[in-house]
Amino acid sequence: MKTELWDGHNIRFVNHKGEWWAVAKDVCQALGLGSVTMALKRLDDDVCDLTSIEVTSDKKKSRNSQEVNIINEFGVYKLIMTSRKAEAREFERWVFNIIKTLRKSTGLEGFEIFRLLDKEKQKEAMANLNSGLKKPIRIDFIKANTIANKAVSNKHGYPKMLKKADMPPDMLVDRQEILDDTVGLMTYKDKFNLNLSVSDEVYKMANGQQQNTG
Secondary structure, three states: OOOEEEEEEEEEEEEEEEOOOOOEHHHHHHHHOOHHHHHHHHHHHHHHHEOOOOOOOOOOOOOOEEEEEHHHHHHHHHHHHHOOHHHHHHHHHHHHHHHHHHHOOOOOHHHHHHHHHOOHHHHHHHHHHHHHHOOOOOHHHHHHHHHHHHHHHHHHOOOOOHHHHHHHHHHHHHHHHHHHHHHHHHHHHHHHOOOOOOOHHHHHHHHHHHHOOO
């Protein structure tokens, strides 16, 4: 068993069928989903299962076996999409941007999104995306996140950079938009060998937004 700490919540994972499955109760608590039973009803049977784990009794300090519901990676993503937490919404936007990139790589317009339901179009999109990469990982996401954090902190008048975990909801919304722009600019700089500083351009853009909205 492994435990991941996210947003103050411990989420337990167990190795099941050769993959890491999460304890459903832990996921629901972390995502603010009140009823585990109702949450699991939204999922298909093949992404849910039961397993036994060892738990420690606080009173007796003894270890006992307990049967729990677990969900696989797809099930976790599915529940994330139903959460109203700002972090979950941000992840949902990130997934959307990936799908949007896939759509554009096949030459499809926004009104043609349903064509992506075609498996052949999906294969074409993945092939186009993979062939366009200069490296397996071409974007320094750590750098992009740092730039976005600094830019949104400046925009909201903070003298020092706030970490994402310390940002209020309105800042998180602005941060996601700035992060998307940062990643896009880094991509175009790499693709067209542009002679510019991504951080400088993003900071100027964020400061301009602050002046326009103030």
